[in-house]
Amino acid sequence: MSEKLLLKAVRSEKATVVVLRGKNLTTVPSLVRKLYHLRTLDLMSNKISKLCPEFFSLTKLKKLNLGNNRLEEVPEEMMYLENLEILHLFGNLIKSFAPKSLDGFENLNILNMNHNKLEKIPPEISRLQNLKSLSLNNNQLTDIPKELCSLAYLSEIQLNHNQLVSIPEEFKTMKNLRKLSLARNLMDVFPIVLCSLSNLRILDIAGNLIQILPRKIRRMGLKEFYCEENPFLKRFPIFVEQMEEVLPLKEIAARYVMNEISEEDPLYQRSVAHYPEILEILANYRECMLCGKCILSSGIDIVLFVPPMKNWKTSADIKELPLETVMCSQTCFENRAPHLFRLKKL
Numbered sequence: 369m370s371e372k373l374l375l376k377a378v379r380s381e382k383a384t385v386v387v388l389r390g391k392n393l394t395t396v397p398s399l400v401r402k403l404y405h406l407r408t409l410d411l412m413s414n415k416i417s418k419l420c421p422e423f424f425s426l427t428k429l430k431k432l433n434l435g436n437n438r439l440e441e442v443p444e445e446m447m448y449l450e451n452l453e454i455l456h457l458f459g460n461l462i463k464s465f466a467p468k469s470l471d472g473f474e475n476l477n478i479l480n481m482n483h484n485k486l487e488k489i490p491p492e493i494s495r496l497q498n499l500k501s502l503s504l505n506n507n508q509l510t511d512i513p514k515e516l517c518s519l520a521y522l523s524e525i526q527l528n529h530n531q532l533v534s535i536p537e538e539f540k541t542m543k544n545l546r547k548l549s550l551a552r553n554l555m556d557v558f559p560i561v562l563c564s565l566s567n568l569r570i571l572d573i574a575g576n577l578i579q580i581l582p583r584k585i586r587r588m589g590l591k592e593f594y595c596e597e598n599p600f601l602k603r604f605p606i607f608v609e610q611m612e613e614v615l616p617l618k619e620i621a622a623r624y625v626m627n628e629i630s631e632e633d634p635l636y637q638r639s640v641a642h643y644p645e646i647l648e649i650l651a652n653y654r655e656c657m658l659c660g661k662c663i664l665s666s667g668i669d670i671v672l673f674v675p676p677m678k679n680w681k682t683s684a685d686i687k688e689l690p691l692e693t694v695m696c697s698q699t700c701f702e703n704r705a706p707h708l709f710r711l712k713k714l
Contacts (some may be wrong), residue, residue: 389413401425412436412456424448435459435480447471458482458503470495482506482526491515505529505549514538528552528572540564551575551594558582573598574683583657583693586677593676596683601671601690603709656696658704667694668701671709 384407386400393414400409401422408431416437423445429452436459444466446452453475462484470492478501486507494515501524502516509530516522517538524547532553539545539561547570548562556577562568563584571590575597654667672691676682695701 384408386410396420396423398422404428407431409433419443419445421445427451430454432456440464441466442469444468446473450474452476454478456480457484460484462486465490465492474498477501479503489513489516494518497521500524502526512536517541520544523547525549535559535561537561543567546570548572558585560584563588580671580690580692583672583691585689585691586674590677590680592681594683595689596686603673654694656700657693658695658700661696667696668698669693670695670701670704673709 382405383403384405386403386406386408387410389410390413393411393416395416396411396419398420400406400420402425403409404425406426406429409426409429410431410433412433413436416434417439423443425448427448427450429449431454432449432452433456435456439457439460439462441462442457442465446455446466446469450472452473455473455476455478458480459482462481463486470490473496475498476496477498479496479499480501480503482503482505484507486504486509488509489504489512491513492515493513496519498521499519500521502519502522503524503526505526505528507530509527509532511532512527512535514536517536518541520542521544522542523544525545526547526549528549528551530553532550533555534557535550539559542565544567545565546567548565548568549570549572551572552575554577555573556579558573558578558581560582562571563582566589568588569590570592571588572592572594574594578595578598579601581595655661656667657670657672670693672693673688674691675688676686695704
């Protein structure tokens with residue numbers, strides 16, 4: 369039956385679409401080599417475990433669906449599909465990428481590899497410079513390569529149901545990212561780098577191991593924020609004896625310098641010119657939420673319980689969020705509002 373459909377397409381000379389879903393195919397028929405004008409090839413729900421060499425002739429193909437087949441790697445034959453824009457490889461047995469499989473994907477916009485067995489993404493992912501949407505849900509990924517962050521046009525990344533514990537700091541360069549899904553992974557710390565993504569509108573971190581969120585999250589331009597099924601801190605007041613804090617000399621000096629010298633100060637500018645590592649140190653400073661003074665390393669970690677932002681669409685059962693902030697001294701802590709609690713880190 370599938371051969372007849374292909375023969376019919378070949379005889380029409382200019383066939384642009386071929387759909388062979390659920391035909392029990394074990395390989396791609398070699399007749400495809402004659403479909404020079406093919407734009408869409410749908411081979412979903414077959415038993416295909418490899419591609420035929422004749423794939424090199426499908427240079428005008430724009431959409432390929434190989435979902436729900438038996439591929440164990442992204443085939444090397446993919447390198448010939450230089451005009452491909454949409455590729456579906458979901459529901460296979462893919463563990464790896466063939467060495468040259470990503471060479472011809474310069475025009476790829478959408479890549480869907482959900483429900484496979486990927487343990488890592490190769491650095492060659494950086495070749496997909498026009499990629500806009502990447503779906504890697506339900507794989508076995510343990511980390512994300514920094515090369516992924518070089519894809520300037522990526523606006524949507526889905527990484528749900530993997531084994532991620534963190535994301536690379538290079539995510540801060542992904543200025544066009546609008547949707548990021550990290551649900552059901554193994555992250556126990558909120559990736560603070562996400563707070564620098566000014567265009568991020570949808571963030572899903574549900575079902576991780578996160579206990580507390582950064583205060584900066586309220587400044588993000590989110591429209592949707594999903595965070596249910598995390599072991600967030602609850603309000604359980606603990607009465608402990610507060611002792612006056614003794615600051616090290618280095619912290620005292622650093623606080624004084626940061627509070628007294630502005631970026632326009634000639635001394636500051638000369639210091640940065642001679643010791644550029646100062647910028648990295650200053651990038652990690654925090655401000656006391658009560659008095660606003662600078663803190664370098666020492667401080668009192670505080671939990672602030674607040675309701676979700678009113679303009680956020682979020683999980684219905686989320687009534688308040690624990691945000692992590694800091695105070696500079698015991699004096700400020702004693703003058704705090706009643707909804708602030710000291711964070712006891714284990």
